[in-house]
Amino acid sequence: MFPSQWSTRPYLVQVLLEQDIFTFGMAFELVLGQGYIWMVHRTPGSDKWELEMRSYRLWQMLVESIRDQGLNPLEVLGWKKTGSLLVGRTTEELDMLKRRVKQLSEAGLQAECLYSSDLLLEEPELAVGEDGGAAFVPDDCQFDAQHTASFIEKANRHFASKGRYAEFYNDPVKCLLRSGSSREVEGVQTSKNTLYSKAIVVAAGSWSGSLMHDLLRDSDILLDVPVKPRKGHLLVLENVMPLKLNHGLMEMGYVDHQTVTQLETISASEPHDCGQDLSVSMTATLDAMGNLVLGSSRQFVGFSSEVDESIINHIWTRAGEFFPKLQDLPLSHFSKGRKVRIGLRPYMFDGKPIIGLVPGLPNVFLATGHEGEGLTLALGTAEMVADMVLGNPGTIDQAPFAVHGRCC
Structure with a gap:
């Protein structure tokens, strides 16, 4: 199943609106993340378990559909079954x-x-x-996040000639269009276009709260979307020949690192009070190009996207505690083959994304708050939203992700 096959459902047309080109996919942390589709750190029976499992299966189906077309998932998606x-x-x-x-x-x-x-x-x-x-x-696997986002975008574009898909980059939404009589939302006004629609999905990641605030400024609807940006650093090193990895790895601390909101330690062993709720937990994998990807950090510093070298050093030091070979090489050794990725994860205080109808607006939906699970949950979220828009019965319980009671 291709993601774009949801466009084949009756009357479903997709229009992608973005403030700029760079933000494509960032609502689900597609572009800057590590690309893990992992279940090893998930908790069966939790509120998110059904969504996690459904998304996991949909990713597997996507890989199989690519194979069925005679394509190589490694080349198309950077897919690797690493475990x-x-x-x-x-x-x-x-x-x-x-x-x-x-x-x-x-x-x-x-x-x-x-x-x-x-x-x-x-x-x-x-x-x-x-x-x-x-x-x-x-059976856990990983994708190249940028390749995957590009593939989904390209697949969707096949529907453009049929009037089923359109993109409007560098054209941010300015306001909702309301009908004169019923006051129902009938479209959006962007910087350059007036677009009419039967349904609107707000999936703006860490910016979803401020966007909804602006869109409802002149409305009597009270909605507070408590999504906060949680900044993360990833360190990517090219040609780290001394280190060979066979699987993707993360330390146990990563589980708490995802869910705890008030962290006073940089690691399980190293106190570090930085006043920004900073945590660093070891994650390590080799990407499709053979580059070493090390993470990861989490901190609340607003919408700052500047590189913090002290955090990069902490990531390197923490990785060295698990991989002693790295202790023999100073990080400066990789100055020419080093990249740092910065991302703002859309954090929700209860650890669950917001996916559902906005109360008082019967055709406006939210899909945000996935934090570091954006890639993993992307396909399950897309399926859920499509079912909501079309009024179809869902494949999983949607109640844990409802807007009502969490944003109202």
């Missing part, structure tokens, strides 16, 4: 990993617990000590 390892270094963390593997297995995923000696066979460069281990999900 994922959630790594712990203490007996307490190993116990938690065992429980997680049991939960994932009971939920129908292939998962196993690797003890220190077995883990060393899978990842010889990784150091977790005698008490460590990992949860391993072999």
Whole structure:
């Protein structure tokens, strides 16, 4: 199934409106993220589990559809079935990993617990000590986020000639258009165009709250979308020959790193009070080009997108605690082959995205607040929104993501 196949549903037409070209895909953190489609750190039975599993299946279906057309998913999407390892270094963390593997297995995923000696066979460069281990999900995969966003955009453009798809870059929405009698929303006014529509989906990532505030300025509808930007750094190094990785990895701290809002430590072992709720947890993988991608940081600093070298140094130091070979090389050694990615994750205080109808506006929908799960949840979110717009019964429970009660 291609994402654009949702356009083939009766009466569904897509119009992409963006403030600028760069923001395409950033609402779901497609462009700047690591590209993980991982289930190893998910929690069966949680409010997000159905959406996570549905999206996971849709990504698998997309890969299969590409193969069925005689194309190579690695070339088209930068897709790799790496498997994922959630790594712990203490007996307490190993116990938690065992429980997680049991939960994932009971939920129908292939998962196993690797003890220190077995883990060393899978990842010889990784150091977790005698008490460590990992949860391993072999079917987890990763994509090149930029390739994937470009592929979806290109696939959608096939519908342009049929009047089913259009793009308006560098043309931000200025206001909603309301009918004179019913006051229902019938379209939007942009900087350059007047566009009429049966439904409007606001998916502006970290900017969704301010955009909705502006759009409802002259309305009697009270809506507060509490999405905040949560800044992240990723370090990309080209040709790191000494280090070989066979899987995607993240440390146990990443699970808390995603959900805890008030963090006073830079890592499990290194206190660091920066006044910005900063956290750094080790994630590591090799992308489709063989580059080493290290992460990741999270902090609340508004909409700043400047590189903070101190955070890059923390990421490097933290990675070295798990991969001792990196300690032999100063980060300055990679000055010519180094890139830093900055992204603003749309953070929601309860850890769940907002996906649903805006109360009082029967044809305006929100899809935001995915934070670091944007790529993973993208296809499930798209399917959910399409079903809502068309009035179809959903494939999963939509209630946990409703706007009402969380933004009103």
